[in-house]
Amino acid sequence: MKRAKRKLLMGTALGALLVLVVASPAMAQEDPGFATQFVLDNLWIFIAGVLVFFMQAGFALVEAGLTRSKNVANIMMKNLMDMSAGVLAFALVGFAIGFGGSELLGGWFGWGLGIAGVEETVGDPLLPATFFFFQAAFAATAATIVSGAMAERTKFKSYFVYSFFITALIYPVVLRWTWGGGWLAQLEFPFSDFAGSTIVHATGGWAAMMGAIILGPRIGKFGKDGKPRAIPGHNIAFVVLGAMILFIGWFGFNPGSELLADEFVPQLALKTLLAGCAGAVTAMIVNWSKDGKPDVSIAANGLLAGLVAITAPVGAVETWAAIVIGAIGGLIVVFSVSMFDRLKIDDPVGAISVHGVVGTWGTLSIALFAVYDDAFLGRENAGLFYGGGLDQLWTQLIFVLVHFVWVTVAAGLLFLAIKATIGLRVSPEEELAGLDVEEHGSPGYGHDPAHVGSGVVTAAFSGAGREPVPTSEGGNE
Amino acid sequence: MKRAKRKLLMGTALGALLVLVVASPAMAQEDPGFATQFVLDNLWIFIAGVLVFFMQAGFALVEAGLTRSKNVANIMMKNLMDMSAGVLAFALVGFAIGFGGSELLGGWFGWGLGIAGVEETVGDPLLPATFFFFQAAFAATAATIVSGAMAERTKFKSYFVYSFFITALIYPVVLRWTWGGGWLAQLEFPFSDFAGSTIVHATGGWAAMMGAIILGPRIGKFGKDGKPRAIPGHNIAFVVLGAMILFIGWFGFNPGSELLADEFVPQLALKTLLAGCAGAVTAMIVNWSKDGKPDVSIAANGLLAGLVAITAPVGAVETWAAIVIGAIGGLIVVFSVSMFDRLKIDDPVGAISVHGVVGTWGTLSIALFAVYDDAFLGRENAGLFYGGGLDQLWTQLIFVLVHFVWVTVAAGLLFLAIKATIGLRVSPEEELAGLDVEEHGSPGYGHDPAHVGSGVVTAAFSGAGREPVPTSEGGNE
Amino acid sequence: MKRAKRKLLMGTALGALLVLVVASPAMAQEDPGFATQFVLDNLWIFIAGVLVFFMQAGFALVEAGLTRSKNVANIMMKNLMDMSAGVLAFALVGFAIGFGGSELLGGWFGWGLGIAGVEETVGDPLLPATFFFFQAAFAATAATIVSGAMAERTKFKSYFVYSFFITALIYPVVLRWTWGGGWLAQLEFPFSDFAGSTIVHATGGWAAMMGAIILGPRIGKFGKDGKPRAIPGHNIAFVVLGAMILFIGWFGFNPGSELLADEFVPQLALKTLLAGCAGAVTAMIVNWSKDGKPDVSIAANGLLAGLVAITAPVGAVETWAAIVIGAIGGLIVVFSVSMFDRLKIDDPVGAISVHGVVGTWGTLSIALFAVYDDAFLGRENAGLFYGGGLDQLWTQLIFVLVHFVWVTVAAGLLFLAIKATIGLRVSPEEELAGLDVEEHGSPGYGHDPAHVGSGVVTAAFSGAGREPVPTSEGGNE
Amino acid sequence: MKLIIAFIKPFKLEQVGEALKSVGVSGMSVGDISGFGRQAGQTEVYRGAEYEVDFVPKIRLEVLVTDDLASVAVDAIEKSAHTGEIGDGKIIVVSVYDAVRIRTGERGADAV
């Protein structure tokens, strides 16, 4: 198969290539056939990027739906802002760290992307603008995953700060080591992660885990006996709608990671589709047997688990394997969600399980099922089941381990630093009352002031101020 | 017009072609211009497929919005699962039945798609992966239509079983007879249904009708006097959002059915647009005159009716005719919804009217308005209004009749079989309480346990168990 | 840069070209490379149009979320209908007015688009069908903007009438003067507005302003002391979801306005992305400093403001400038929303600020930051900051002023005419009760009739009729 | 006059309303409440964790009646709301000091 070349190209040499491109304008424009292919490559990756940005809406809805109505405005705001601030942070520094001019010491490319470089109109195959657009969508994804696990108790200001650093620093370092052509790409048997089961999803997932641990669980999540108590989400319709939007976005995420418009794109889409469906069905069945009833949000998690699982191996494996990998992802997520409950790590949306645990599974599955030469593998039949031995397994294990250590340590330090300075968690009173009013000024679901008393009654019955300070003062007549 | 050739190709010879393709790898790859066109064809149909999958979210929202909040989780789950299970069922058996290697007795193509065949990277014009992806999206659509008409009273398990069989069997047989090149395509004047007014929508619609009949109406839908009583939907915002998402998805559904990227695509889109808009405006005006006020969900039904109506004739008719066909669709839907109410067939979302009745209208409209040679017609001016006589009308009538008989009989038997074994309908108690808790464990709109008593109050006031068995036991102190 | 040529072409000569195209069929079809580029151009602009149509869902959600639940069905209906009726109105007359055969007196192209013309399959570069599809999506956008500012108090019938006229007349005249190649395009230094900050957004924005003024504020919006009172929106989740959908749609709106598939598309997307993000972050920070807390809906407005601001200059400015322009848009919107509150113009969603005020800023920003020759500019370095002097500033000022006068006068007369005839505003009783029931027959959020009394209780306790007429009649036993 | 307050099972509201009407009661006021008592709430499962819903949804009725109607009305409620299962609810009768019909200003029994 000839795909290997293209992806390798992207992998090891991308930084250098981009630098090259900036230096040498105008090529490729002569032959009309070639020019159209060039435009098509760029157009498709841009559209794929749009699909990935659409996932932001999906993440927002899943999180909002799985939490309580008193925090809904805060949750939507976090999701809006981790995207907005994240894209800017990635443009200013993250992109340069991730993909800057490789070996060349001083030759960083991409610092302050806003200011220079992306205005070139040539590239091979992708324009700097296209490549950045797509990568920025990925960066925003990594950032937003964390939000869900930290929901309902994190100060907005602190979340905003965290969000900046993950897209400016933590995620870009992972990029540098991997897709940026760094050391993990230069091992004898290089790492393989086609669209980012680990690079994107597990980055979000493990950072989410550190956030959830350092924050502690929501008030009431664990009984006095230590047993997990359910805190039902307020809108399952949002959860499933969000999951469906994520599903749609994934057709940009995975097939777009081909970074070209070629004949492999529909196959990547097909394997993504089947893995997601297998994940949903498996999670439902397993959960049904385990708990007696098929939980809707677990099925939605299963869909996402199937999609996360196939994200890394989608290029390297056969179609039947995609179904198996997705199904196992769906199986894992059911038990993982319960496990984190038992570990007293409170993750309202299952982000750690879906993105961290299953992302790791997806990455490792390459070592078992890889048959095609794709995404840095450098050879066919690398998977254990195809006679490839254990070489790739060691690499994948090193990869996920190093990644785990980096992300947990970096995110851990970041959260601890925030905790020690501006504080990470809202007060118990605010948590009980909901974050919407205290953090953002008014409730997410406002009531009609014309309905229960409209304004003047206030004047009539209340003193000037607010509830605030305890007072020992007596009767009120 | 040269379109005819391309579509015919797809129609009669597709199965054979695919088989051919699988056997003879690597053609078409030399000429860069041609190669780019090949990639573009496949990329576009893949993107169209994504748009069609997005319709799943639209169907889910329309159904959820038009029903009661106590069933919202169940409804979202059904929509998630008819897609997930449906795609797998179609991959495993449905696709083979629908499009397998035609005449060749043993030469089925597509059994267990997951296991073989779709990994080829050549095809003319579509890769097996692309074609399957697009067709799977259609199969999921046919399945999901049924959900709405059976809402608020169907056991989840039974729905899941039904859902498997419609995508594995009932819909694929329709495919085989039509787009699969079967007998309806081999008549002297072959059937015509460009994108599936009948093949997809009426399959869903008539199966929905059988489901609604066999289930019986929701408790409270008909008064003691037999008069229909309104059971208002709980969220009209969801309904319109869903309809708008469906509208967007239809730009994959209809133009994507061209199965190529060519210069007809934008025209198909334009006719789809105008028919949908005409359907919405007409339904609103008719409903306004009829009932005194313009009902929002009827207008949304009108938009969908316009779109369903134009789905079959979109390639064969002129632009003005598209407006007329859509408008008539909008007119029909208003009266059809009231008719099924009077017939005591309880269809909470109007699925039978929108997809069954209007789908049939759209299919028949070809016999009146067809001017271009498209979608199996094999000649220009086939429509009655263009001097084509009644030939096409007989064919279209045979087509919709045979289709109606097959779907109602097959779906009827299926539902009766389910009813006789695992049961089709939930208990009246469950129906009154809502399906969310009994079927899925917890309500779709959870309340904050911190709000009204949080857990411990239970321990204080309640015995260990649940409400269940009647007891004659006395006082409680 | 070679872009200038292409856009100019579109600008001044489009009408003529289209006429030409209609007359001379079949060119461009020989060379396969060229043919593919032709299909790609049309396919991309069609897809961009689909993205723009998707914005309708975004507008609907933002408006629904920022208003009260008792009007939600009415708001969704308005948004459904301004699109449906708007597209038909634009097809019947608007398109002809906007783009009809220019100088040629009788040679209008496009009257009753439904009947003729768009069925041609050639064009350079766009097919008539493609061009109309894209322009219809823009027309629907202009219409829908108005809805938000007039929310919660406008008669549905009147809104429907208004909606027809803005897409049939007011907006098309703006088109004619500008993109249609009219006098503003023929100035020595022609106007510049790449994707419609003024042409589309400010048309909606200023018409919205006239609507809000002529209607007057909602009951309760201003206290007896004249101070603005908050009327909180009922669903911030809808607001942010809507804003995210609009954000996604903008990647059709701006890059699609290139009207070709070329290498500039991803750059247009990138500048759109960065401006939007900068708008959101800036609005949040400014609002946070100003009011002490970061309001979620203001941040969403900021995202949209950044996007509106970059809509005109996106082709002409550098990437860093896009960030600056978007950020200033975000800054403006915060103060503008408060300003209209102080002016007692009640705009529940901030439409006047986002689309009118910021749209004007975006248009003027070209005069400061333009460096590339794009969108009618006819020269490089036209911006003040690039040594271009004040020439372009005068043009842009004339442009926004003339536009402001035309839209406010035309929309003002239209609203006054409606007010004088069928009336513009609902009764105070209806406004207090909510528009859903009175205008559309039933509430947007229906309650389960099985929950609080189901039907028969009525019969038991109430007389035959409704509340209606005051009665002096006594006791009720 | 008496004020009758009753906590009943929600699906019984229709029947109770009819029963009251048939004995000559002319109006009532109805609200949603959460009831705690012998009847336990449901056990639900959410994402693998069981939880007790500690209350049972009930309907709260208030009926103002004249003294002579009181016992008939109580009987009517009792009979129509009865299922015999745990959780049928309670009826509480309170003496009323005075009553006013706002529309007419009638006081006492005339106000009912």
Add this chain to the structure above:
Amino acid sequence: MKLIIAFIKPFKLEQVGEALKSVGVSGMSVGDISGFGRQAGQTEVYRGAEYEVDFVPKIRLEVLVTDDLASVAVDAIEKSAHTGEIGDGKIIVVSVYDAVRIRTGERGADAV
């Protein structure tokens, strides 16, 4: 002490609140209820089918007052909630046995 219970039209709440305050009442508790009575609900149309909404939304007020304030408070409510149309609602006055202000533990009239 007396407990005044009133069912009023929702849009009258503001005026009733002001009226009560002006006669010296210091607090009240307010809830939503569905009222059944002489005033019929609305006829709505949904997807072509008419249906009666059988109840009318009302506001339920509870006001605890000292005996001497009771009749003034009742008058204040009566006047401010009055429109003269069907459905203006009722005021019910009940004698209170005891009252407590939780914050201070004050009992009886001091608790009001």
Add this chain to the structure above:
Amino acid sequence: MKLIIAFIKPFKLEQVGEALKSVGVSGMSVGDISGFGRQAGQTEVYRGAEYEVDFVPKIRLEVLVTDDLASVAVDAIEKSAHTGEIGDGKIIVVSVYDAVRIRTGERGADAV
């Protein structure tokens, strides 16, 4: 028998429920209300405009008790709902004329 009506801070419900149970109360009925009183509502900001939320959300309890349990139950509520801050709420005790348990038809103290 007595009917105890209490308006308390929502987050105190759990503790009040436990306290009542511990003194032998076997059930209660709970609803949401909006309280107006000395404790002012919150000032919120929405799109740059400040507004007062004029009411404070409270929980309304109704507990039917036998006469002998009444004062213990009131004390239990008072203690468990107490924070000492403005807005702790009120307890109102009303004499009950009669009570019925619908399931069994028991009347009077047996119905409690």
